[in-house]
Amino acid sequence: MRVLHTADFHAGRITRGYDRTSELRDALTEIAGLARTERADAVLVAGDLFDSVNPSAAAEGIVFEFFLRLKELGIPSVVIAGNHDSAHRLGSLKGLLGWVGVQMVADLSADLSALTRTLETRSGERLIVGAIPYISERRLLRAADLLGQDVGEWRQKYRDGVGQLMREVGKTFDPTAVNMMMLHTTLDGAKPSGQRSVVLDLNKTYTITGMQFPAGTQYAALGHVHKPQQLGEGVLAAYPGSLLQLDFGEGGEQKQVNLVEVFAGRPAQITPIPLASGLELRTLKVTHADLERRLEEAKSFQGLLKVVVSAPPGTALPGLKETVLRILPNVLAVELDAASLPGSVAPLATREGLSRLELFERYYQTTRGELPAAVRAAFIEAQQAVTDEAREGGAA
CATH class of the missing domain: 3.60.21.10 (Metallo-dependent phosphatases)
Incomplete structure (x- = not known):
C-alpha cells in the first residue's frame, strides 16, 4: 500500500x-x-x-x-x-x-x-x-x-x-x-x-x-x-x-x-x-555601513526577504525602509537589530490594519526575535478560547 x-x-x-x-x-x-x-x-x-x-x-x-x-x-x-x-x-x-x-x-x-x-x-x-x-x-x-x-x-x-x-x-x-x-x-x-x-x-x-x-x-x-x-x-x-x-x-x-x-x-x-512549489524566504543581515552594497548583491534572489540592519546605538536611520524597498521590492520586513537600539524604538510600520496576532508577532520580534511556532500556536488557541467564550455567553 x-x-x-x-x-x-x-x-x-x-x-x-x-x-x-x-x-x-x-x-x-x-x-x-x-x-x-x-x-x-x-x-x-x-x-x-x-x-x-x-x-x-x-x-x-x-x-x-x-x-x-x-x-x-x-x-x-x-x-x-x-x-x-x-x-x-x-x-x-x-x-x-x-x-x-x-x-x-x-x-x-x-x-x-x-x-x-x-x-x-x-x-x-x-x-x-x-x-x-x-x-x-x-x-x-x-x-x-x-x-x-x-x-x-x-x-x-x-x-x-x-x-x-x-x-x-x-x-x-x-x-x-x-x-x-x-x-x-x-x-x-x-x-x-x-x-x-x-x-x-x-x-x-x-x-x-x-x-x-x-x-x-x-x-x-x-x-x-x-x-x-x-x-x-x-x-x-x-x-x-x-x-x-x-x-x-x-x-x-x-x-x-x-x-x-x-x-x-x-x-x-x-x-x-x-516540493518544487513556493517561494523561498531568506533573512538578510547587514550593517548600516554596507547596506546598499549588500542589497545590490541580493537583487538576483527571486524569493521573499527580511532585512535586519545593525548600526551603532544612536545612529540616525531616516528613510531606511524606503531605501531598502527601492532597491529590493521583494522585501517584506525591515527590522533593526535589537542590540543596536538605544532602548525601545517605534516600529517601522504603523499598526493600522494589523490583526491581534500580527501585533503580537511584531511585539515579540521587536523584544525577543522570531516568534516560535509553539508560542504562536498558544496565542491563537488563547484568542480562540476568548472568542468561543464570548460567543457562548452571547448565546446564553
Missing part, C-alpha cells in the same frame, strides 16, 4: 502582508500530481488546512479544489482538524466532503468509534486510520466526560488523556490490515523550524510520547510542527512539515510530502518527496 502523508496547508496565510494563496494553489496541484504519479492508494492530511478559523473564500476554494482533484483520480483521503482550523466549520462540511471521498474527523464526539476510519483501497488492502484531531485542554475535558474520568485529574494530565484516547482507537486495529495513527500534536523530541528544541518546553504540557501509540501502529502521521522530520520511539512517526516556508523562521527548509509504503504486519518505509 502506498499512502501520501501531508499536513499544515495553512491556506489563507498572509506573510507580513504578502498573500501566499497562489503559491499554495501550486503546491496543492503539485501534490495531487504526485498522488497520481506515485500511485497513491490514499492521502492523509494531518490538520491545519487553513491558517485561521474564518478563512477567505479563495483559501477555501484552493483546498476544496485539491480534494476534487483527488476524487477525479479515485484516491480517498482522511483529514483531521488542526489548531488553526475551526472544528465546527469543518465538521459542518463533513457530509459534502464525504461525497468527494474525504473522511473528515474534525472534533471529538460521544461516539469514539468515529475516530477510526477504514478505507478499502485499490491495492486490495484495508487501511485503518486512528484519526485524532487537535485537542486543546478545553476539548480534552469533554473527552474526560465521555470516558467517565475525573475532569480535574485530566486537566493536569493531557498526555495521559491523549494516550487513553489512542488506546481506545487501537482496539479497532486489525493485524490483517494496515494500521496507522494520525494526530495534530507535538511529539517529544520534535524540533520546530528555526528554533532549538528547547523552545517546545513552552508547550510541554501539550506533548505526547512515541511510546503511547497503540500496539499494532505501523506509522504515525503527524501534523503541527512545520519542520519535516522523522521520529522513532517504538513506532515510526513523521512530520512532513508545512507545504510552504510560511515565515522567515522556516527560511531555507526544503518542503516535502511523505510517501509511506507498507504492507499489513510489516514495518513501514518513508520516502520524502521534495
